[in-house]
Amino acid sequence: MKLKNTLFIIIILLSFTTLNASVYDFLNVGLSARSNAMAGSFSAISNDINSLQWNPAGLNGIEKGMLSTGVVLYAAGIKFGEVQYGFGKGKNTFGFGLNYVNYGSIERRGENNEDLGSFSPMDLLFLSGFSRPITDDLTAGISMKFIYERIDSFVSYGAGSDIGIQYLMRERNLTLAFVLKNLGKELKAHYEEKGSLPLSVTGGFSFHPLPVLNINFDFTRIFYDSRSIAKFGVEWWVVPMLALRAGYSSAGADLKNDFSPAVSAGTSFGCGFAWKKLYLDYAVQPMVDLGFSQSITLSHIL
16 A cells, blocks of 8 residues: 555545544453453554454464454453454455444333333444555554444444554564554434544554563553553463463553552453464453453464
């Protein structure tokens, strides 16, 4: 993709992006167990279909194909799920995904607090992405997303995009990344005023001092609430079949309160198992009074 075409797409997307009240905040929740174990510090990771959520440039490196499915058991009985598929064709890499959120059953009450049964809110996210090397060291990617949300009888939907790059510094075993996420807006609102997607920008790196060790760092600025988040993660392949992972996100400070200043807030842990072309990943994230968030992902390289 030529630079002028990329700039043209960014300008068009920005023209449709506003900073109204944010909607679809679930877009900021990680679904991959590998990324969640490293606190979401994933913008500079490549050769993984799960990069579709964090930085579409990271799709680069998937050759014949990669299929991934996973589930996240979040706090308050909320469940996330995903199915993603990516493949390479020539210099191009393509990725597609379907994510969902199940918020469980909620009581419906009338004006006089009478019991009117229950309803189950839900979100659906359709993703498609594309990446291509611009030079031997620089890769660019773009993804398009369509969001559908239903709350009782109210329906909302919106569209957006992510645009990212990765730059490989081979002599330093370092990958740099930059990604602009959630460009777009609500196309049909539940009520009258349309909101904007949770627009953010992330810069990060992945350092590989050893072939079996990844050290990752991301810094994200979320515009709608003027909030900054720092994320740090480590991945160590102890043996070819076993990886240990850990991470920390400064967003964990939001989970603390005067009664539970838990030091575990923002931390994450996990592991990965590899057998031939199969990968099984698990992650756990303490959420203080809310309990734990657990993620499990199964991936297959075709």
